Amino acid sequence: MRILYYPGCTVKATAIRDEKASLAVLEALGFKIVEVEDWVCCGAVYNLPRDTVIQAVAPIRTLIRAESTMRKHKTSEILLTLCSMCNHVLKMADNMYRSNPDVAYKLDVYLSDEPNYEGKLKIMHFLEILRDLVGYDKIKEKVRRSLGGLKVASFYGCLLLRPREVAIDDSEDPIVIEEIMIQLGADPVDYPYRNECCGSYNVVRTPEYVWDRTKDIVESANDYGAEIIVTTCPLCAYNLEEGQKRRKKELKGREIPILYVSELVAYAFGLDDALEPEVKVLIDRMVRDRG
Amino acid sequence: MAKNLWREKGMVNLAEKIYEMTGENVYLCYLCGKCGAGCPMADKMDYLPYQVIHMIQINDMESLNAKSIWICATCFTCSVRCPRNLDVARIMDGLRTIKVRAQEQTIDLREVEDLDKLPPIALVAAGRKYT
Numbered sequence: 001m002r003i004l005y006y007p008g009c010t011v012k013a014t015a016i017r018d019e020k021a022s023l024a025v026l027e028a029l030g031f032k033i034v035e036v037e038d039w040v041c042c043g044a045v046y047n048l049p050r051d052t053v054i055q056a057v058a059p060i061r062t063l064i065r066a067e068s069t070m071r072k073h074k075t076s077e078i079l080l081t082l083c084s085m086c087n088h089v090l091k092m093a094d095n096m097y098r099s100n101p102d103v104a105y106k107l108d109v110y111l112s113d114e115p116n117y118e119g120k121l122k123i124m125h126f127l128e129i130l131r132d133l134v135g136y137d138k139i140k141e142k143v144r145r146s147l148g149g150l151k152v153a154s155f156y157g158c159l160l161l162r163p164r165e166v167a168i169d170d171s172e173d174p175i176v177i178e179e180i181m182i183q184l185g186a187d188p189v190d191y192p193y194r195n196e197c198c199g200s201y202n203v204v205r206t207p208e209y210v211w212d213r214t215k216d217i218v219e220s221a222n223d224y225g226a227e228i229i230v231t232t233c234p235l236c237a238y239n240l241e242e243g244q245k246r247r248k249k250e251l252k253g254r255e256i257p258i259l260y261v262s263e264l265v266a267y268a269f270g271l272d273d274a275l276e277p278e279v280k281v282l283i284d285r286m287v288r289d290r291g
Numbered sequence: 292m293a294k295n296l297w298r299e300k301g302m303v304n305l306a307e308k309i310y311e312m313t314g315e316n317v318y319l320c321y322l323c324g325k326c327g328a329g330c331p332m333a334d335k336m337d338y339l340p341y342q343v344i345h346m347i348q349i350n351d352m353e354s355l356n357a358k359s360i361w362i363c364a365t366c367f368t369c370s371v372r373c374p375r376n377l378d379v380a381r382i383m384d385g386l387r388t389i390k391v392r393a394q395e396q397t398i399d400l401r402e403v404e405d406l407d408k409l410p411p412i413a414l415v416a417a418g419r420k421y422t
Contacts, residue, residue, distance in 0.1 A: 197366030
């Protein structure tokens, strides 16, 4: 199956590990990935006032270009996103365009240099593709190397689960990452902070608040016996990792390595080329230490 | 109560302004406090989300100067939990937008520490929310 792929700014920069692992996993599962031509940044956050449409211009421009790529390369209508924030923004803009004809008209005027958006795409996050298109059973079949009961704490963050109209799973009790981890032979840890916010972009203006936040999250995961935290959001990954370094002295318990969900899946599938060498060594050591 | 500049100048009140901008009717709020109870940034805020909403209800312009509206990270925890179905995050964004549209920006990206270390996603998001 040929699917479209929208990387977004950070997946091509600090989260390149996530891209490498995710694309390798999907290719191993039989998908052909076609990157959207000339994509633009989505804006990372979706400004919520309804009296303006400017926040939707960049994401809709990307969606228009995704549609042209779809026609040119004859792919399916599925648009893959890896980053939680891109997933949120593209879905919000798509919803706004489809549900409100006035907004759609205004956006068409703004984007008169592009063809009109036809609204044919289905935007899906990496986790949604694993759950809905691949299925948990098929993931289990593909596992070459079990994670041997590794205690994995999943950190969903905010924008994958909220608001409801664009959520990939239940806002209060999500389960998709845990289910995937069970298929890989890991032991998911249920801890109270898994669907909470890490402080997000506050890291730019008031980093102290974010470090306090991430300290709470990591300590909670520690209390419940987590050995590793997995996430899909490049900003959560940065905040959690940097927060542990900044609060090293105050932090109760060990530092916990932060990985992307895709990296553990790639490891379990035996796709060593898709992993950074140090990540592979880290998971190897953790799995071996458990015996 | 703070001086009501808008009313003196014959302008609409804050609740109406918020309704116009975001489509959220703040008078639906009955101050149950659920948004404040679940807010991950609550301990850093000077006014909890329902207090900010109450200030809008009584047309207190101090709500526009609350630190809380900039500390809110738009994580939507309050929005999905509100028993009155108010999109609290959207109201907070409405207040921010009033300030931003009045050119009262709260960040200068040139003065950010760790500018070279931060992932692009953080800078883009902060740029969109604070300026």
